[in-house]
Amino acid sequence: MRQINELNTSNRILMGPGPxxxxxxxxxxxSTPLVGHLDPEFLEVMDDIKQMTQQTLKTQNPLTFVVSAPGSAGMETCLVNLLEPGDEAVICIHGVFGTRLADIAERCGAKVIKVESEWGKPINPDDVKKALASCKPKLLAIVHAETSTGVLQPLEEISKLTKESGALLVVDAVTSYCGTDLRVDEWGIDALYSGSQKCLSAPPGLSPVTFSQAAIDVLDQRKTKVQSWFLDLTMVKNYWEGAKRAYHHTAPVSAMFAMRESLRLVLEEGLENRFKRHQQNHELLRDGLENLGFEFLVENAYRLPMLNAVKIPKGLDELAIRKQLLNEYNIEVGGGLGPFAGKIWRVGLMGESATINHVNMLLGALKAII
Amino acid sequence: MRQINELNTSNRILMGPGPxxxxxxxxxxxSTPLVGHLDPEFLEVMDDIKQMTQQTLKTQNPLTFVVSAPGSAGMETCLVNLLEPGDEAVICIHGVFGTRLADIAERCGAKVIKVESEWGKPINPDDVKKALASCKPKLLAIVHAETSTGVLQPLEEISKLTKESGALLVVDAVTSYCGTDLRVDEWGIDALYSGSQKCLSAPPGLSPVTFSQAAIDVLDQRKTKVQSWFLDLTMVKNYWEGAKRAYHHTAPVSAMFAMRESLRLVLEEGLENRFKRHQQNHELLRDGLENLGFEFLVENAYRLPMLNAVKIPKGLDELAIRKQLLNEYNIEVGGGLGPFAGKIWRVGLMGESATINHVNMLLGALKAII
Known part of the structure; x- marks a missing residue:
């Protein structure tokens, strides 16, 4: 058996796809000592988080809260509550996370109609239109910021088409939230999930979510029980709102303390300033990486500022360089996922990691290595 | 909109049912700065946690890890992975958490055969025997420490009966883990879940789990996909073991740092010493509460040391006194759940809260109030 000593980690610079x-x-x-999960002081913390999550998502939705698990559980929360066996769901796939949406929708017993684009390109609204016309969709789900490819997906036209079809619009905003423009109410988003560990810069483990009245109506009209007890909104919402605040599960108190402070930091900075900071540092990084011979995977108009997917220049051993970055410079950047494994890097400029100092640290290290 | 200032909580003494x-x-x-969830240093943290979880559960099961969500998600993990639609499951119910097990098993599409006892009493092995003989059970699920009633459920005879029937034994050890004797391998437990926030005294949000080879065999022979993507062991286990350590979801890095240190504290104290400490402080609290007119709900032989369920003496306004304890003494004790709401208190002596000082603080406060 190994001897297990005091935690002794390196002082990493996190420039991967999150955290x-x-x-x-x-x-x-x-690190504040805990209070109980039903303590009036904790219920106030929940109210604070709800209010600030509404502000940062630009929504008035009363059903806005935080799932007590990572973003993948937020994704599952949206789908298991809105889908029932036999429902039809249009799922847009332009990367790993669209594929995950389709997988979960199928596990809900839904018939999945896929709209695909080449990975690294956004979904084409014309394809969405055809897919919506080919079925009776209960919802359309799409990833706003594909963390696997670095694509920023425009949503407004697709939202309009989805509304016209009578379906709900479900959006994955795990990587875009608090880093680029996102307007839940104005864009007609019915259900949305994100993660705590990207541009919000809280530790991983929580998933902010929001649901429109139309989504709640669908939930209220379900014929079957939600297949997940833990994620069942009909119960979870009684812990987050109403007079009684009924016990459902024990909330992750410390993680919520952290999230509350992260949200305060976002609002102190101001959302628009924060978006500008992400964009400006993305441009600096882009110029520096291009000078070093890296080429962006995504064309300029659809590029995420916080997730820079770049092709590895020929002749470079990407794994060896990533190891060197980590071991000699304490800098983490992400490798490629799925078909892009070994072919691209994913360089994150998220939240507290979106600074000029981060850009300079990485470019300086790369100049020395390459 | 409310003004949201720096977090400013009271210094609570947590003597409820957890945290x-x-x-x-x-x-x-x-509060250690984070490392990435695929960083070699974090994979080592996961290995540390796995090793210490095996030690504290007294198991050699290779598939021992931590679900990235609270105990309720651990419960769901065990059931969604082992049950398929049409399976028969014997569920023992002697409190709120047995009821939850039955609810989840039904959501998995299983036919549930219930074995019930009066809340506050343990399950009778004779009833288990009859239920097992009445069906072809895939598993039997039972709560070791019913947090809603304070009952410690003897498991050895029920384990023997379950094995004889060919079913898997699934155990809820949320409240017993690290506070009283628990032997996964010796007692023939096939699947077990717990929580981080009880006698382990880590913050809430994680659920340690373990699975025997027999349980893995059942998982390997599934005909259908696990209905939850987030809790699907066929994928989660590739993140926790093997050479590749494949990305599944972003692990809650900070919560895992905390859990690692809690496990170190448990092993420094020694499990047997820890169990003795819980028992001794329970006896001191028991004597003190009985002197004040409180009566235990559960008979002596089946009483949990870490969760003291006591009936409120006639004439006392339980809600007013709990509020006074919280507001004037900063002490949290738990109220009753379900049919016991307003009728009992649940006084926790869990982990770091199982000390003579905690007992004295509570008894001193109660003497002054009553």
Missing amino acids: SDVHPRVLKAM | SDVHPRVLKAM
Whole structure:
């Protein structure tokens, strides 16, 4: 049996696809001694988080809260609550996370109609239109910021088409939330999930979600029980709202303390300033990487500022360089997923990691290595 | 919109049904700056946690890990992976958490055969025997420590009966783990889940689980996909073991740092010493509460040391006194759940909260109030 000593980690610079660096104020808030999950003081913390999540998502939805598990569980929350066996669901796939949406929708017993685009390109609204016309969709699900490819998916036209078809619009905003423009109400999004560990820069483990009245109506009209007890909104919402605040599960108190402080930091900075900061540092990084011979996977108009997917220049051993970055410079960047494994890097500029110093640290290290 | 200031909580003494008080070393470990969820240093943290979870559960099961969500998700993990539609499952119910097991098993499409006892009493092995003989059970699920009633359920005879029937034994050890004797291998437990926030005294949000080879065989022979993507062991296990350590979801890095330190504290104390400490402080609390007119719900032989369920003496306004304890003494004790709401208190002596000082604080406060 191995001897297990005090935790002794290296001081990493997190520039991968998440988690991102966490502000010291957030770490400090997280280390606050606990209160109970039904303590009036904790219920107030939940109210604070709800209010700030509404503000940062630009929504008035009363059913806005945080799932007590990572973003993948947020994805599952949206689908298991809105889909029943036999329903038809249009799922847009332009990367790993669209594929995951389709997998989960099938596990809900739904018939999945796929709209695909080449990975690295956005979904074409014309294809969406055809797919919506080919079935009676209960919902359309699409990834706003594909973390596997670095594509920013425009949503407004697809939202309009989805509304016209009578379906609900479900959006994955795991990587876009708090890093680029996102307007839940104005864009007509009915259900949305995100993650705590990307541009919000809280530790991983929580998934902010929001549901429109139309989504709640679908939930209220279900004929079958939600297949997941843990994610069943008909119960979870009684813990997050109403007079009684009924016990459902024990909330992750410390993680919620952290999230509250991360949200405060976002609002102190201001959303528009934050978006600008992500964009400006993306442009600096882009120029520097292009000078070093890296080429972006995604064309300029559809590029995510916080997730820079770049092709590895010929002749470079990408794995060896990533190891060197980690071991000699303490810098983490992400490798490719799925068909892009070994072919691209995913460089994150998320939340606290979207600074000029991060850009300079990485470019300086790469110049020395290459 | 409310003004949201820096987090400013009261210094609570946690003597409810969990979360319990958290050791400063755990809070300190949790506030360590993050490393990535695929960083070699984090994979080592996962290995550490796995090894210490095996030790504390007294098991050699290779498939021992931590679900990235609270105990309720651990419960769901065990059932969704082992049950398929049409399977028969014997579910023992002697409190809220047995009821939850039955609810989840039904959501898996299983036919549930219930074995019930009066809440506050353990399940009778004779009833288990009859139920097992009445069907072809895939599994039997039972709660070892019913947090809603304070009953410690003897497991050895029921395990023997379950094995004889050919069914798997699934055990809820949310409240017993690290607080009282629990022997996964010796007692023939095939699947078990717990929570981080009870006698382990880590913050809530994680669920340690373990699966025997027989359980893995059942998983390997499934005809249908696991209905939950997030909890699907066929994928989660590739993140926790094997050479590749494949990405599944982003693990809650900070919560895992905390859990690692909590496990270290448990092993430094020694499991048997820890069990003795829980028992001794339970006896002190019991004597004190009985002197004040409280009566235990559960008969002596089946009483949990870490969860003391006591009936409210006649004439006492239980809600007013709990509020006074919280507001004037910063002490949290739990109220009753379900049919026991307003009728009992649940006083926790869990992990870091199982000390003579905790007992004295509560008894001193109650003497002054009553």
